[in-house]
Amino acid sequence: MLVLLEGNIAAGKTTFGEKLVAGGTVDFVPEPVARWQSGFAANLLDRFYTDTARWAFTLQICAFVTRVQALDARPDPQRVTLFERSVYCDRHVFAKNLHEHGLMDDTEWALYCNFWDFMADTIPKPDAIIYLRTPADVCFQRLHERGRAEERGITLAYLQQLEEHHDAWLLTPGVAEKPVLVLDGTGQWNAADIHQQLVQVVPQVRER
Secondary structure (H helix, E strand, O other): OEEEEEOOOOOOHHHHHHHHHOOOOEEEEOOOHHHHHHOOOOOHHHHHHHOHHHHHHHHHHHHHHHHHHHHHOOOOOOOEEEEEOOHHHHHHHHHHHHHHOOOOOHHHHHHHHHHHHHHHOOOOOOOEEEEEEOOHHHHHHHHHHHOOHHHOOOOHHHHHHHHHHHHHHHOOOOOOOOOEEEEEOOOOOOHHHHHHHHHHHOHHHHHO
16 A cells, blocks of 8 residues: 655655654655665756756656656555655656746656656556645755755745645645645654544555
8 A cells, every 4th residue: 555745845754754654554665865866876966956957857857767666666565655755746846846937948848747647657556645734934944954965055935836836736626646634744743643644544544
């Protein structure tokens, strides 16, 4: 069973996933950031933030490929597995935002969408989506507290753009691919609380 964990940069997704794993019934697969940093002969994440217009398309293709590889590497597809972000988030939020702000041109966007449409049909579909909704200003504060070098130039305005796209995708009825469980990213969630909430959108979780 596949559950997606979505949310803004520094929304608290990794901490949230680790807490849920502590309950013992869910596997958690973090976003493949380490591979973007060192798996392709250069730090693509750093290149993206340093020269976004040059590297936006490249990083989006890299993100798609590494996310699909992580899906294929699931140790036990029968267990409930929580994935931090997804190819759907890339399409609805990150790539879309890059195109809207001129950082992916029309040709790159058209190629990305064709690639995405073709490849998305070949990957496992999610059973549910958790949207950890954390206000952009809180994310901005957390981002600076964690101090990831590549993110030092991220602005509050950029996080607000991403928040708008997340909301348009996950809060608008009928847009998201699967049922969405919206949780307050500023709350102090424990494994039991999360499990209880998750059962509301994925009743099968109760049986596992």
